Amino acid sequence: MPLCGNNIKAVCVSNGIRVKAEEQKEFAMAEDKKPNCGDLIEIPRGLYQHWAIYVGDGYVVHLASASEHANAGASSVKSVVHNKATVKREKLEDVVGNDTYYINNHLDEKYEPHPIQDILQDAKILVDKELQYGVTTKNCEHFVTLLRYGQPHSQQVEDAAVYGSLIAGIVVLGYVIFKLATSKDKEKEKNEHGNGK
Known part of the structure; x- marks a missing residue:
């Protein structure tokens, strides 16, 4: 079973203190960016944000079009044209690269998150699968929110x-x-x- 750390948010929640989505980003930064299993990871990439879901032991699962890989070149165009992307399990630090990231469970107040074990099991089943990809309908944010909440949302x-x-x-x-x-x-x-x- 993956090892997941505790965080300030968990202490607040266990004491009945509600934590807003924007505060969660601040907590993530204040805690040396140590996510818990099932946390959504937002990675700003300039004009857009890439999203992943933390699965423990320093790993994330994410929907990666060829454009999400360094030196993708022509394969990046091919993936967008063919509307395909691959579910990858990779080290968080490798996915983030030189960018930063935030823990951003932004829909927790709107939707009930699935149980952690269900999230982890569903994510594991999807690793290495090729899925439909669409910038406006089936992107990486839709993918991780579907895993966490059962609702694709971007x-x-x-x-x-x-x-x-x-x-x-x-x-x-x-x-x-x-x-x-x-x-x-x-x-x-x-x-x-x-x-x-």
């Missing part, structure tokens, strides 16, 4: 949709303002030329 996809809609709205508003301004200028110009004759 906050980064939801955030991207909100930001995309906001940007689209701003562009449309800018276009409308531009059109109104230019139509008023044309009308003014037309009136000036029409009155000058």
Whole structure:
């Protein structure tokens, strides 16, 4: 059975103190980043976050498209085009590389986490399996939240949709303002030329 450490969050929970998702990130950093079995691991990669689930003894399980591997090259494009990714069990430090990570069980207040043994068993069964992959519907965050909660969920996809809609709205508003301004200028110009004759 994998060895999993205790953390401040567990002490808080055992004493009836609720811990918000954003506080969990702070706890993870304050505790030298020692996750417990079943914890979701968020790894910021610049424009997106990669996600894994901690399975003990320094290992995580994650859905890895070819783009998640260093020096992926042409195989990265191939994996996205073919919509496939492989479930990997790897050392947390190898998956994180030079990046940082956070323990982020962000849906604990919304969904009841599965029992740890079920999470570990399901993760073990999936290792080395090739699964469908989709950036917006079946990504690494969907994969780990399905394991932990039984619900595929991706906050980064939801955030991207909100930001995309906001940007689209701003562009449309800018276009409308531009059109109104230019139509008023044309009308003014037309009136000036029409009155000058």
